Amino acid sequence: MLLNLEKIAHTDKKRVVIIGGGFAGLELAKTLSKADLQIVLIDKNNYHTFQPLLYQVATAGLEASSIIHPYRRIMQDQENFFFRMAEAQSIDTATNTLETSIGFIRYDYLVIATGATANFYGNTVLQEKAISLKSIEDALLLRNTIISNFEKALQVNDEEQLNSLMDFVIVGGGPTGVEIAGALSELRKHVFPKGFRELDFVNMDIHLIQSGPDLLKGMSPKASKKAYEYLEGFGVKVWLNRRVKSFDGYKVTLDNGEQLCSRILIWAAGVTGAPVEGLKAESMKGNQYLVDQYNRVSGYDNIFALGDIAAMVSPEHPDGCPMLAQPAIQQGRNLGHNILRYQAGKKPKPFRYNDRGSMATIGRNKAVADLKLFNREIRTQGFRAWLIWMFIHLISIIGFRNRLVVLINWVWKYLRYDAGIGVIIGARKENTPVEESVEKARI
Amino acid sequence: MLLNLEKIAHTDKKRVVIIGGGFAGLELAKTLSKADLQIVLIDKNNYHTFQPLLYQVATAGLEASSIIHPYRRIMQDQENFFFRMAEAQSIDTATNTLETSIGFIRYDYLVIATGATANFYGNTVLQEKAISLKSIEDALLLRNTIISNFEKALQVNDEEQLNSLMDFVIVGGGPTGVEIAGALSELRKHVFPKGFRELDFVNMDIHLIQSGPDLLKGMSPKASKKAYEYLEGFGVKVWLNRRVKSFDGYKVTLDNGEQLCSRILIWAAGVTGAPVEGLKAESMKGNQYLVDQYNRVSGYDNIFALGDIAAMVSPEHPDGCPMLAQPAIQQGRNLGHNILRYQAGKKPKPFRYNDRGSMATIGRNKAVADLKLFNREIRTQGFRAWLIWMFIHLISIIGFRNRLVVLINWVWKYLRYDAGIGVIIGARKENTPVEESVEKARI
Structure with missing residues (x-):
């Protein structure tokens, strides 16, 4: 063509x-x-994706359409702009x-x-079985798989099977890994038990695996320490200085030989x-x-x-x-x-990176921020950092209507302890069918 | 299992x-x-679908998540309720x-x-090639296919090919058919030309095919006549007393032998x-x-x-x-x-249908409504009917947050002549690849 x-x-x-x-x-x-x-x-794709909030789509807090925007609409008044999908x-x-x-x-x-x-560093089995978070399709796949696994967990009595369906292994202690671990722990506490009254969410373990000695590498030691404390407080099991050796869709093997049982491995460990x-x-x-x-x-x-x-x-x-x-x-x-x-026949200017700092939110009222403003370093944690995080992300989303819808979802979630978008539409990751391991029975 | x-x-x-x-x-x-x-x-599915607004999801006016609601959330306070997907x-x-x-x-x-x-009345080719509007998957499939076809139309010079990608055939003159024809004609006028500046939307024909002599069968003659007038005013080509004989994914053949060229046939002609x-x-x-x-x-x-x-x-x-x-x-x-x-060992009461009337919206400020209130029949058309339609649909949606998001989308669309959700995520219907008919060329 x-x-x-x-x-x-x-x-x-x-x-x-x-x-x-x-x-x-x-x-x-x-x-x-x-x-x-x-x-x-x-x-x-025919749309721009606001990647920093993908994890909220994955954890049913936001609609996909709130954080994406069609190029043709963003640029509809720019006459020299042409788009081809x-x-x-x-x-x-x-x-x-x-x-x-x-x-x-x-x-x-x-x-x-x-x-x-x-970046799966050449591990093709891992690549096939894990879920990463780089696109809106990834985020929807993760959301669908989480909810679908809980629906399956209702069918299961065997403890290992239950763990495999309800536990999460997140690899990578950068902002994405930390934010998704925090978001899942909030859902475990406030949201999932209301919808799935027949499941015992004491069974739901959240493992966060970080290859180095610190979370949020690149941020200040204070931020990294606070993030660790917050996650521990939320009941996330943080494994420092550990790497994932393999994942077969059911069992995660760490570099020290230890095994975790989970059908969902979220890969936030590196990009290429x-x-x-x-x-x-x-x-x-x-x-x-x-x-x-x-x-x-x-x-x-x-x-x-x-x-x-x-x-x-x-x-x-x-x-x-x-x-x-x-x-x-x-x-x-x-x-x-x-x-x-x-x-204009002029000389170009070299690029100078103006580092404004970085931040990560862990949960309700809890975030860490290392900011650089007017050559001053501002390091803050907790409620203030959380407000700054929300404000900066909100104004960065493209489109007034999207901002309004995101704000409504956030306020709603804050007041009602509710994550709205727990629906299964489209693909889910079927790692190791449950059918293999459980018999058909009659009640 | x-x-x-x-x-x-x-x-x-x-x-x-x-x-x-x-x-x-x-x-x-x-x-x-x-x-x-x-x-x-x-x-x-794990969610309830508010079917009357599916056509707005299909025409990029609403997010899917605004008109669906997970059963577990709707019923989370009802202790005797159990759900199984x-x-x-x-x-x-x-x-x-x-x-x-x-x-x-x-x-x-x-x-x-x-x-x-x-209901495709046994026509399996039609069933395979047409898009119906009974589920959220249908609605997303239609949305993705419409936008994707316009992206393809940018590649095409041949007039018949252009028509096949830009024209619509809607079968069925009931509320769904009428509403989707109206919505598409609004998009043609206000929305599509802004995003697709390189396409000439004079080329976009909307055909609505109705087997009987009237649109909105079952409503009052006045409502049916007004709906026809509104659609004609919007430039929709309404074919009364016509049936579709076949559709091969590219050409629609009517019962009188006439042919329309379109890759999208929307089937709203009957249910079973x-x-x-x-x-x-x-x-x-x-x-x-x-x-x-x-x-x-x-x-x-x-x-x-x-x-x-x-x-x-x-x-x-x-x-x-x-x-x-x-x-x-x-x-x-x-x-x-x-x-x-x-x-309680009591006798059951027979069902009596309390017909409160019916209505359909055709577009901006234009709807028809035959209402029955307190044994009075109220027939109204135009702006008043349109307000009533919006009010009744808004309060019928489940969940305060969903209502708020739908309202924002409607107000936004009304003020800005903008349909927000024109993104392609997931499946589209690839009827007759364009590749077959257009050569690869180099510019």
Whole structure:
């Protein structure tokens, strides 16, 4: 099929092709809103995902539609913007052409902002059986699987089977792992027992496994210690200095040989870049593109990489700029301004990461925040951090209506100890059918 | 696997097993909230669906989660209520046992409230290619397919191909058909052109095909005439006295041989009961159960049928009580009271259908309503009918939070001419791949 860009093609404007509409790609497109250029965004989904709240969709606190926004609506007033729903397949640098799943597109500037996917370090069984949290499909899969497993648990008397259906193993003690462990422990306390009166939620164990000695690596020791305390207080079993060796869909084996019984393993342990084929091997650093301080991919003049897919090594960040939302957004904005400078024949400005800090919420009134404002470091935990977390996430969601709906859901959950969206629609992960292990009986 | 009902089984209370948690089954369960009985609801989904607003989910106006509600939450304070997510398979009247997909369950009273499915009158190709609107999965499938087809239309220059991707054929001029035709014409006017600036929505035709001479059969001639006028005013092509002979996923052939080109055929033309196996053939009337004025299935004492699956023939309704929400709810309530009377050794009361009228909304400020209040008939059309329609639907939705979110979405859509939920998540219907007919090209 042709990539029909007739209206786009019949023009002499230069074309910026952006692959991926995450934080970086979307910010770049917006920054170029007034530019005398064609901006073409390619994404396999037709919507932007606000990833920091995926865990709340997974734990039935928010509707999927509250944290996603169609590109066509976000950009409907930007006349130089064009969207095509397609997957990028390979880059031909000789002809400045990108091949996509729906056809070929020529570019003047190519920007790769494909982000990251979960990194299973080559363990394909783990990859097949675990659930990660990088997309809205992942989040819905997790939600459906949790509720569906509890429905199955009603059928089971055997204690090990019960544990396998009601226990959770979360791998990775970063913000995602910590937040989902906290959210599950709140559901265990306030929500699940009301709906599933026949199940005993004393049986529900939440294991959080962290390979290093601290949770929330990269945050202050105080934040990391408080997060640990909060989770312990909520009854989450935190395993420090432990790694997962294998998971067969029923049993999790740790590096010390210990075994945990669970059908759900949530993988929040690491991410890796999702590159597009076609660039020189020398341009790569693992699965990321090596970029200079202008986000130019090493060895190319008109190809750029942004955000999680870019490895920008600097004296401050010898391992590359951190794979977080803020650097992605800031790189997108900086590149936008630089493209305008290229167009005006000016020199580009190097990227400087303005680290505003980071935070994680653990539960009701409990969060940790290390903030950097006006060169001051503010470290706060508990209720104040929780309010700041909510405020910042709320204003970051795209769209007034989405913000309003999220706010209503949060207020509702806070006042009523209720998580609203406990429905099963669509796929669930059927690890090791329960049918295998329990007989059919008649009552 | 066993249907493990340990806590349910270990009791000497009589058990009411309800198959299906639609309007009828749910109302029955609620009516029995204080009864000294066990109420066990079996449903293949874990949520109740507010079917009258499915068309708004399909046309991207509402989130799925706003019009569905998990049974466990609706009933969380009702102590005699138990839910099992399962499909009913067959009834063994000799042992008073129901076989389900997860095991067997004994009943004292069995209530069949399985509702209706789309009736394709045996046309299996039509059934495979068309989209009906009976479940939330149907609604999401339609939404995803519409948006996905427009994305594909961007790739196409051939006029017939464009028509096939942008045109709609709706079969059935009842409330569902009329409402979805109206909603699509509003999207064509206000919403789609903003997001898809490269498509010319003059190309989008909406065909509504009605087998009889009138739309909204069963409503007043005035309502039916007004609905026709409104739709014509919106540019919907209404075909009266026409039937669909066949649909191959690309071409719709009418009974007069005329052909329409469309990949989407929305089937709102008729429904049929969805019975459970195991009862005598003499108890059936087509796909419905013959019931007496107490909703008892003919030939059985302790088996009842409610709502769309029940054929209750009376002098007023020689073809059976109409297959609508109101009779279903009222039958559920009446049977609940009758079961309490059986328990108290009293005589049951016959069902009397209190027809409160019916209504349909066609679009912004435009609806038709034939209401019956205090034995007065009120017939109204236009803005007043539209306000009444919205008010009645809003208060009928279960859950305060859902009502609030629906209200916000409606107000937003009204003020901003915007339909918020135009995202593609999950399955779409791929009728006749576009790839077959368009060459791959390079720009």
